[in-house]
Amino acid sequence: MDGMRGSLIIDDPDGYPYDYDxxxxxxxxxxxxxxxxxxxxxxxxxxxxxxxxxxxxxxxxxxxxxxxxxxxxxxxxxxxxxxxxxxxxxxxxxxxxxxxxxxxxxxxxxxxxxxxxxxxxxxxxxxxxxxxxxxxxxxxxxxxxxxxxxxxxxxxxxxxxxxxxxxxxxxxxxxxxxxxxxxxxxxxxLVPLDVEERLPQPDHVITIDVVMDNLGNGVNYAFFNNITWTHPKVPALATLFSSGDYADNVTIYGSNTHSYILEKDEIVEIVLNNNDTGKHPFHLHGHAFQVIERGGDYLDSAEPVPYPTNGTEGFVEPKYPARRDTLYVRPQSYFRIRFKANNPGIWFFHCHLEWHLVQGLAMVLIEDPMSIQKFQSLDDAWYENCDSAGVQTEGNAAGNTNDFFDLTGENVQVKALPAGFTARGIVAMVFSF
Ligand SMILES: [Cu+2]
The missing domain is CATH 2.60.40.420 (Cupredoxins -  blue copper proteins)
Incomplete structure (x- = not known):
């Protein structure tokens, strides 16, 4: 946002499908x-x-x-x-x-x-x-x-x-x-030009609720469910490459990174409920997902409206869903997106409002980890970058290289407010100084 940015255009080797001058x-x-x-x-x-x-x-x-x-x-x-x-x-x-x-x-x-x-x-x-x-x-x-x-x-x-x-x-x-x-x-x-049909019912549903709330230090954070993403001591990719057979065990990636393991080729659906009154553009790395459903604007509703357990009445899923990688959710509403886990990698899913990312509105999808280990690698420059920044490149999320299931010392989020404390209470506290 300070200006180190630009555009990168990737030309389609098959040419652009529409004519232009x-x-x-x-x-x-x-x-x-x-x-x-x-x-x-x-x-x-x-x-x-x-x-x-x-x-x-x-x-x-x-x-x-x-x-x-x-x-x-x-x-x-x-x-x-x-x-x-x-x-x-x-x-x-x-x-x-x-x-x-x-x-x-x-x-x-x-x-x-x-x-x-x-x-x-x-x-x-x-x-x-x-x-x-x-x-x-x-x-x-x-x-x-x-x-x-x-x-x-x-x-x-x-x-x-x-x-x-x-x-x-x-x-x-x-x-x-x-x-x-x-x-x-x-x-x-919008209908994709390739008219790709809607993917079948998901094998793996991840339901997340977007919440903005204060932790015990009085600071306002953003959460998927109860987790505000907190960076691990070892980058997830480095954990994966140093963990051998444990790479497909979600525990090693830490308790506060909100990681999920996706199995090769499974159909994944993310159901996102927005308990916040703001709009949020969510972005997934590694995939253009199908947009299966997006609820209306419930800003005026007294309570957020989550995706109904029995489905939205009268709603018919599109036969050829729109596909993209950044999708907004409406206030106090929901969306459902779907993709096939056919692109091994560690993929961030996060709100693209930079401020909300700073607040921790992110989770990590570890897609087909054994294939990543088998077919991919990190080059020297990657490790050199970590070294220069003093970031450890072996071990679990806590940097433990001996016992990958011992997360002692890992980074975790700030402790919750004592029960009964609210943001409004904090405002009162702050302004009474
Ligand atoms: Cu956001």
Whole structure:
């Protein structure tokens, strides 16, 4: 978020399935006037007991403001849009032009035309843009923050930004538009171009509840079930490669890393219940998953609405589910995603809001560990990096190389608050000093 970022485009060796004249990359993001390190200090702090995320000052378009996109008339552009920000989702809109969505997160989809895009951090959208034949006018390219994601709206916050689709440099630039509540494309209904059918019923269901809460130090953390991800003393991959036959025993990866072992080729479904009133874009490494179901917005509900044990009444699972690797869940709602464990590796599943990752909203999927040991390896550079950082590369999560089942000394989360203590209580305590 401090700026060490960019775009990486991987060309399809089989060529792009849709015709276009020229491709252009557009990054969108937000900008903080302060660096992440000091922001994190005040964020992960008992004086911020509600876990209010730091709010950026501005939004960026190709890392600038009021950017220009010089276009030629009568052409089809492939615009690769990447939200490289760390926190706030954005709405995009072009004056008098349309987005023709052709891929999400690297998965080609059947064409969908929309006026508005909603893009969370880490999501990518490929769209075709057809330019006009007339070159007399320039048009606005608007972006706007999803203000629902911000706890407050500080005075210095820029919420709308205008960039320009330029047909004629000497013509006037358009004015600013304000994006209100817009009807954006719902990615749930996107059909992959390869029309891959819905995977069969899962062999392995992982149900996780998203909770934001305070621990005994008064700091606000994020949890899947009761675990806030806490980094192990030994990286999971190093534990795997140093553990021989124990590699498929989840214990060795630590009690606070929220690890699961996935068996080769099993069908895995993650049921995620969001007990929080915010939206969260969840990201899985190693797979583009099928989006089986996503519940509606229950922000106004007195209680969160978890995925019903008997299934959602009247809901029919899509025959050709959308596939992507970053999916938002709505407030106090749920989603279900499915994939086949056919890509051996240790994969993080986490909220892609960087602040929530700092708060521990992550878990680890150890997929087919014996195949990782057999067919993969870590190179010297990997070990050298760990050495330079003083990170141990052998042993279980606690760094124990003799007994892989003895986790004495492992990193664990802060102890819970005494019973009866609430975040509100902490606020009272803090402000009574
Ligand atoms: Cu989150």
């Amino acid at each position: 020229e491709d252009v990359t557009l990054t969108i993001s937000e900008w903080y006037h302060e660096l992440v390190a000091p922001l994190t200090k005040s964020f992960m702090n008992r004086y911020n007991p509600t876990g209010a995320e730091p709010i950026p000052q501005n939004l960026l378009w190709n890392d600038t403001m009021n950017g220009t996109w010089a276009v030629e008339p009568g052409k089809t552009y492939l615009l690769r849009i990447i939200n490289i920000g760390g926190f706030v989702s954005q709405y995009l809109w072009m004056e008098d032009h349309e987005f023709e969505v052709v891929a999400v997160d690297g998965i080609y989809v059947e064409k969908n035309i929309t006026e508005y895009l909603y893009i969370t951090v880490a999501q990518r959208y490929d769209v075709l843009v057809h330019t006009k034949n007339d070159t007399s006018t320039n048009y606005a390219f608007m972006q706007a923050f999803d203000l629902d994601m911000l706890d407050t709206q500080p005075k210095d916050l820029v919420v709308n930004a205008t960039s320009y689709i330029v047909y004629d440099e000497s013509a006037d630039m358009p004015g600013e538009y304000v994006l209100g509540d817009v009807d954006y494309l719902d990615d749930f209904y």
